Amino acid sequence: MTSYSKPTSLAKLNDAVLGCFSAFPPSEFIDHLVRYLGTWSGSDKLFAIVEYALKLLVPLLNKRAQLQKNAGLRKVATSSTAVRFSNLASTISDSRTLWRFWGLLSIIRWMVSLERSPQPTRNLLNIERLQGWSMLGYYPLEHLSYLVSHDVVPSRSTIDLSPFLAKKRSLQLNSGTLGVWSVRCWAFYVALQFAHLREDRMLLQAKYRTLRKVGLKSADKQEMQKRWNAYWSDLVINLANFPLAIHWSTGSKLLKHDAIVSILNLIVAVVSFRSGWQATALPSSTPAQPADELVEPVSAENTTAYDV
Known part of the structure; x- marks a missing residue:
């Protein structure tokens, strides 16, 4: 008995301390979180929410610090927490x-x-082709702007054109100009997205009418709800992106307050995160509602399938 008492006690201690996670049951929420944040899009949207939430908090914290200084409650009118939040948002x-x-x-790809x-319509095919080409302009210009701004690529270089012009030419790259043109390419994408959403709406309405004729089934109802939910989410995202695209493509002259920019970006991030979260959810075994309760959204005010 004596020879087994110490190892047994040590094993129990190890189980109690090192194996303490055995007390926690498996979590579908954590599984879903890992599944979604393991994607580039999921982690990007989460960081976007954090970034723009911090950018909204910074002026509020500084305003509070100013009021506290005026009331004699502190010596400086700036918040050290706001400075740290601002540094984190910039990072x-x-x-x-x-x-x-x-x-x-x-x-x-x-x-x-x-x-x-195969695409549902010729218009949709051409819209997506143009959107693809616009992003082929956006990404390289943004990458080049980033590299120039961080002095990885020199802003000024000399090109030897002596075989053609018998002289050398100086090439100057401005990160700000490159950034504006990259956003203009993205603005073209955003404008085309409205035409894309119009085509999507027409296809969804036609699909709904077809299903109504043959009789809606439970699976059809669930599928239509998902499609309308995705449509309304995309519409909200594009409506928020449109003023941002105009603002940045005109040299940040449209929106006068940084808070408005942060709010619009936060809306985009939250709705995008929600859409991605729903897309990565495992199939649910919850019984669906009767198919005859499906209502076709016919206007932006009818948002029964979508909740921000």
Whole structure:
């Protein structure tokens, strides 16, 4: 008995301390979180939410510090917490730009698959073709702007054109100009997205009418709800992106307050995160509602299938 008492006690101690996670049951929420944040899009959207939430908090914290100073409650009118939040938001913004360096590969893959997959309409095919080409302009220009701003690529270089012009020419790259032109390419994408959403709406309405004629089934109802939910989410995202695209493509002259920019970006991030979260959810075994309760959304005010 004596020879087994010490190892047994030590094993129990190990189980109690090192194996304490045995007390926690498996969590579908954590599984879903890992599944979604394990994607580039999921982690980017989460960091975007954090970034723009911090950018909204910074002026509020500084305003509170100013009021406290006026009331004699503190010596300085700036918040040290606001400075740290601002530094973190800037770091996240810089990191998200760097992570987008792989975005061009996704666009190329998308454009290749686009030509090999049948599209519902010719208009939709041409819209997506133009959107693909606009992003082929956006990504390289943004990458080059980022590299120039971080002095990885020199802003000024000399090109030897002596075989053609018998002289050397100086090439100057401005990160700000490159950034504006990259956003203009993205603004073209955003404008085209409205035409894309119009085509999507027409297809959804036609699909709904067809299903109504043959009789809606439970599976059809669930599928239509998902499609309308995705449509309304995309519409909200594009409505928020449109003023941002105009603002940045005109040299940040449209929106006068940084808070408005942060709010619009936060809306985009939250709705995008929600859409991605729903897309990565495992199939639910919850019984669906009767198919005859499906209501076709016919206007932006009818948002029964979508909740921000």
